[in-house]
Amino acid sequence: MAVVTLTINDEMVSAQEGQSLLSVLHEHGIEMPTLCHLEGLSERGGCRLCMVELEGNARLQAACVTPVAEGIVVHTHSERLVKYRMMILELLFSERNHICAVCVMNGHCELQAEAAKIGMDHVRYDYLDPDLPMDASHSRFGLDHNRCILCTRCVRVCDEIEGAHVWDVMGRGANSRVITDLNQAWGTSKSCTSCGKCVQVCPTGALFTKGATVAEMEKQHDFLRWILDGREKNVWAYERNGK
């Protein structure tokens, strides 16, 4: 693979052609807030937290969906970008119900962590307080729409890794909601394998294991790493044959 050279925050770095800008930033230890991105899943480019400035490009670009290119000059933490990230987080907090003190994920939540890292300590916008239900019909897991930030990691992991495609999104705009099957109760889903991958990749307390109480829920997505490593080493016969 060809190597390209680019400038990130006034420093020259090299990267492999075809890599995403976000992965290069991570490799060089540059702290980038992300919510919809998760290594091992396809990129969505929806949370807009990893926006960067590219010199010579009037538009900001999301680093997760921008491939590196020779000679690009990237700025990741300009005053404007930090301000926008703060505003986007405020918008996310205002959208549904994110009261950390009563959340199963308190202390382990990615949304909470990003807000703490950036120093977002209050929300200047109206809380929209939508009237959203919970789905506790599944025997092992629960879904609380109030905590959902619509990152669609659950949708992608179920489709791309588990291959069941139980999850999808219905409605549009602020009325969007993740659904199981064709908006049937999760517990009645015939396609759900109860693998729990969606719960483990969910960044907030929207998906949780039943029985967890405040701050008890911790999530691990290293299984994605194992799957990726397995794929790289070509351990699965069906994937070998597929190629």
Add this chain to the structure above:
Amino acid sequence: MNRADLESMAQREQQRQQAFRCRILCCASTPCLSSGGTAVFDAINTAVTELKLDADVQPVATGCMGPCSRGPMVTVQEQGQPDVVYQQVTPEVARVIVAEHASQQKSFADHVLPSDDPFFAKQQKVVLANSGLIDPEKLEDYVAHGGYLALGYALREMTPESVCKEIIASGLRGRGGAGFPAGLKWDMVRREKADKKFIVANGDEGDPGAYMDRTLMESDPHRVLEGMAIAGFAVGAEQGFLYVRGEYPVAAKRLERAIRTAERRGLLGSRVLDSGFNFRVDVRIGAGAFVCGEETALMASIMGNRGQPTTRPPYPAQKGLWGKPTLINNVETFGNIAPIISGGAAWYSTIGTPKSKGTKIFALAGRVNTTGLIEVPMGITLREIVFDIGGGIPEGMAFKAAQTGGPSGGCIPAEHLDTPVDYESLRALGSIMGSGGLIIMDERSCMVDVAKFFMEFCMDESCGKCVPCRVGTVQMHRVLERITEGSATMADLERLQELCTMVKETSLCGLGQSAPNPVLSTIRYFMDEYTAHITHHHCPAGKCTLDQQPVSEWVTA
């Protein structure tokens, strides 16, 4: 069918039409149908039968004639005489028209729209040349007006490369709104190497008050198909998709029928006009999402997925439908192709301004005397459109602003009435050309209310994929609502401006990136109205209720 057959078909149809002494054209486009056009056409037919004029008079249901607010429209073409256009025709009037023209008396003066009316005089019809003159459901009628000759010429006398060159030379720019040079896009798709390529015509017009694409598809469907076929030949695609908005059933029906007739006659399908070129077109019907007018969302919808945009690059020209290079243009852009090929790029580029060539169709709506569909050369001033073509503002009111580009555009105030209408000038004013919606507002429109209306539209139509657009539009709408209710403070206005810039710069697709435009442009030109609402609790247009108070005032009281 080959080119000779095409010409003989045209001649036969011309002779058949000339055999009638008089043709009565009755508009069967949606606006006229909704104001009673069907009854008028029925009345004409009955009158012709009753008066036993079948051999003399031919009633024709045509496409749009233009002045929609004056419909139902009827045009009478009598041999050796200038056309007479009638407005606001009722079934009774229609019967009288038939009788008078049959007895060759002088025309029914009350309803005649004079032919030197500035509504017609200032227009230049290139794309809508056939609209209102031909029966959109009859292939022969289109062929008699020179239809499919451009396709025949391109297939026999030109190479794909020279077609692209011709389009580049014509200076045609995409009519969907952004104004990307169409020829360059075609050439990009042509250069891509792939086993399959696709053509997509975007007929998912969604701006409130705009109906240019609908009219074109309803009035002259074969023109769009011919443009698509030429594009297919130029870029090497054998399959086209016509994405029609779900709310346009008449357009979809006429296009389906047009595709079937053209395929039966060998003008589409396998071996088009006896050449080696194959081109199939399928209609895809949208399900009512504004965002599907965005090209990546539209392609997702065609492929049967949720209509949500994806980031570009890769551009559709590189990876579009099913990962193959795809040429996607607005239907109006395709409507320009046949005239460019038949008339030549040199002729086409004489119309318009140095950077914006050709004509543009606008749906003139709002507070003007004559609303309707107009086609004007680029570079015409807004003043000419509003006061000559539109006939000025009714009830002696003063012009306040014109909104171009719908919810993605901005307003143009009275001091800029003499700006030429082209891509660059409108952008310099903080608005955009857009797809052609043009809403005229008078003193009674409150600009904050207008901004709120468009923000509500964007909020409802946001797909929900990216955060700034999904939540930002709701928050911006809330602030605008507070301003019109009277409970906003100047700090809210600052927050609104900050949100506008953020949503504009960080949103994923064109919908979010342009959603703040109406707010930004009304703030730019009508800041005094915003401050009047907030600091003086007064709506200059007298539209807003302003019955609430800011919370801070509650506290101090």
